[in-house]
Amino acid sequence: MSVKIRLQRHGKKGKPFYWVVAADARSKRDGKYLEKIGTYNPNTNPATIDINVDSAVKWLNNGAQPTDTAKAILSYKGVLLKHHLEGGIRKGALTQxxxxxxxxxxxxxxxxxxxxxxxxxxxxxxxxxxxxxxxxxxxxxxxxxxxxxxxxxxxxxxxxxxxxxxxxxxxxxxxx
Structure with a gap:
């Protein structure tokens, strides 16, 4: 099963609100998901993003592939940096x-x-x-x-x- 970290749209017409979820790649955009990782509200300035960093890193370690927008959001919140640092810890280049x-x-x-x-x-x-x-x-x-x-x-x-x-x-x- 291929897992994607992607956005699931909620909110009303013209006022989108997104959940960042880990979902099976074959499921519908707003359909069944495995775990809700966080939220993204583009209606505020600057956009409001709330991400569970540990959960997102766990999914990345398990092989989940983020979509382009989800990757930008994860990078903005430091999830990809933490994933990178954990790779360095596993290889022995860094300590915890x-x-x-x-x-x-x-x-x-x-x-x-x-x-x-x-x-x-x-x-x-x-x-x-x-x-x-x-x-x-x-x-x-x-x-x-x-x-x-x-x-x-x-x-x-x-x-x-x-x-x-x-x-x-x-x-x-x-x-x-």
């Missing part, structure tokens, strides 16, 4: 402590990259929001200034109009 130290260092570096990306996204979002608020305040200030000018023009017209009427009445009285 060295492999664990390398994997922990890689995880810390990866976590820092992810955190910096999230911080960058949130700061960009805050900058865009601040610019939008500043533009809205500017537009509101222009509206208030235009309303004051219109009100001043209306007051001037009201004061000029009675004077014009008085002048017309005086002209009519002098002509009569």
């Amino acid at each position: 402590e060295q492999a664990d130290a390398k994997f922990a260092a890689w995880l810390a570096e990866k976590d820092n990259k992810i955190t910096s990306k999230k911080d960058g996204l949130s700061s960009n979002k805050a900058d865009v929001k601040a610019k939008a608020i500043a533009a809205e305040k500017e537009v509101n200030a222009k509206r208030v200034a235009a309303a004051k000018e219109a009100l001043a023009a209306a007051v001037v017209e009201e004061t000029v109009a009675p004077e014009a009427e008085v002048a017309e009445e005086n002209n009519e009285e002098t002509q009569a």
Whole structure:
């Protein structure tokens, strides 16, 4: 039996959510699977990935072949690195402590990259929001200034109009 590590689609139309599963290569995409290894949600930024690393490494050691997308996800979460380090332990090139130290260092570096990306996204979002608020305040200030000018023009017209009427009445009285 050939085993694949692949994605099984869930979620609704236009909002995919995937399970990362180990399944028989002959089974349907969303059909029967051997074990659920984790989840993948591409709807968030950055994408949310939750993988059971030990279970995934166990399946890789047993000969499971990941699909292209699953391979990219496993690589992103460090599963393929851990599988590689375990191969070095089996061959005697590394000790378990060295492999664990390398994997922990890689995880810390990866976590820092992810955190910096999230911080960058949130700061960009805050900058865009601040610019939008500043533009809205500017537009509101222009509206208030235009309303004051219109009100001043209306007051001037009201004061000029009675004077014009008085002048017309005086002209009519002098002509009569």
